[in-house]
Amino acid sequence: MKRGIAVLACLSALTLVVYLVISEWGIRHETLNLYDAARQRPIAVDLAVRRDYEIEANAGYWKLPPAIISNGNTVKNTEYSFLANVLAARGYLVASIQQDLRTDPPLMTKVGLPYVGRREVYERGEANILFVLNQLKKLQPNAEYRHLTLVGHSNGGDVSMFCAKHHPELVSKVITLDNLRVPFVLRTKLQILSFRSKDPNFKTDPDVLPTAQQAKADGIEIIRTKFQHTDMSDRGPDPVKKQIQATLDRFLGERAASALTPAIPTS
Numbered sequence: 001m002k003r004g005i006a007v008l009a010c011l012s013a014l015t016l017v018v019y020l021v022i023s024e025w026g027i028r029h030e031t032l033n034l035y036d037a038a039r040q041r042p043i044a045v046d047l048a049v050r051r052d053y054e055i056e057a058n059a060g061y062w063k064l065p066p067a068i069i070s071n072g073n074t075v076k077n078t079e080y081s082f083l084a085n086v087l088a089a090r091g092y093l094v095a096s097i098q099q100d101l102r103t104d105p106p107l108m109t110k111v112g113l114p115y116v117g118r119r120e121v122y123e124r125g126e127a128n129i130l131f132v133l134n135q136l137k138k139l140q141p142n143a144e145y146r147h148l149t150l151v152g153h154s155n156g157g158d159v160s161m162f163c164a165k166h167h168p169e170l171v172s173k174v175i176t177l178d179n180l181r182v183p184f185v186l187r188t189k190l191q192i193l194s195f196r197s198k199d200p201n202f203k204t205d206p207d208v209l210p211t212a213q214q215a216k217a218d219g220i221e222i223i224r225t226k227f228q229h230t231d232m233s234d235r236g237p238d239p240v241k242k243q244i245q246a247t248l249d250r251f252l253g254e255r256a257a258s259a260l261t262p263a264i265p266t267s
Contacts, residue, residue, distance in 0.1 A: 026051055027088045032095075032139075036131045043128055044098040046078050048088040049140075057142035064093040064142060067149040068129050070156030071099055072177075072233065073107050079234040082241040083151060083248065090252050093143050097132055099125050099156055107155065115158070115181045116205065122182065125159030126166065133170075146170060153177040153232050154202075157194075164190060173255065175248065177232040180204050184220060192220040193251045195232065195244060202229035223247060 032045040049064065057064045067087045071077045077098040084094045100107075104124075110117030129150070137145060148170045152160035157179025164171040165185050173191045180202060184192060196204070210220055231240045 027085065028054065032135070034132065034135055036127075039127065039131075041128075042101070043132060044077060045132055046084070046096040048081075048084045048094040048096070050088050050091060053091045054093075057140075060142070063144040064091065064140065065147055065149065066133070066136065066140075066143050066145060067092040067094045067151060068132065068160075069094065069096040070125060070129070070150070070152035070159045071096070072152075072154030072156050073100055075153065075233050075235070080151075080153065081234055082245060086245050086248050086252070087149070087151070090249070092149065093136070093140055095132055095136060097128055099128055099159060115162075118155075118158070118181060121155070122159050122162040125156070126163040129159070129163050130167075147172045149173040149175070151175045151177075152179065154179065154229065155181075158182040161185060175251070177244070178202065178204075178229050179208070181208065183208050184210050186210060186214055186218055188218075190218075191255045192218070193223070193248070194221070195223045195225055195227070195247070197229040197232065198224070198226045199229040221251065 027048055028051050030047040032047055034043045034045060035041070036043060053062075053064060056062055069077070069080050069083060071080065077096040080096055084096055087094045107121065108117060115122060133145060133148070136143065146169070150160035150164055150171055150173070152158070152175075154177065157176030158181045160174050160176060161179055161182040161184060164174045165182075168185075168188055168190070171190065173193075174185070175192075176194045178195060178197045178199075184194070196209075209222065210218065214220070215222055225243070227236070227240050231237060232244065234241070
């Protein structure tokens with residue numbers, strides 16, 4: 001038993017070393033300063049894509065699976081590189097969206113209203129995602145936009161789940177880090193992974209999480225951790241980020257539904 005655990009730890013460490021090498025030399029980063037004229041809203045996007053897979057996609061050998069990362073409230077979109085690197089190393093076209101702006105109204109909680117009164121926030125985030133997707137189609141036409149992976153932390157996780165509920169024709173996977181307000185989408189083919197914190201200051205609303213029976217029936221993976229809610233970004237300690245990375249990598253490998261997702265990252 002101990003030997004098996006040691007082997008697993010070594011493999012996880014090796015995987016993370018591969019990601020470090022790939023992220024240092026093999027992943028191309030680009031900042032997009034987009035503007036939605038219809039809503040008069042600037043949207044900053046941090047783009048990450050693995051160079052060799054991008055070359056293959058541009059040559060017509062395959063299509064990049066897109067992934068959208070939505071930030072937690074007051075956290076910058078550039079502060080999720082530990083997630084973007086895993087996704088990009090796996091061959092995804094990763095777009096980290098700045099969902100909130102300083103000029104936005106403060107995030108309020110109104111008990112008794114649906115989503116504690118935050119529906120407009122989630123609708124705005126959904127509109128941001130759809131706008132960015134349309135822009136990416138022009139910039140990166142060699143991607144499979146009918147198989148979208150949504151990733152989000154906290155409020156960004158709620159935006160991701162909200163968007164997945166309204167666009168089942170687009171979304172294949174949802175990965176959340178401690179979303180608290182929007183109930184999980186059930187009874188679909190959606191693949192869901194969710195990391196949950198153990199933080200007394202951030203409580204999940206009732207009926208957000210599926211029951212154990214629902215999770216099992218739908219293949220939803222709930223990872224209960226001892227992490228703090230605010231540690232689930234680049235600001236968090238390295239052990240937290242490494243554990244999340246290893247679990248995310250395993251999930252992406254196990255749930256690779258097609259040739260769109262490479263099974264093993266290579267240098």
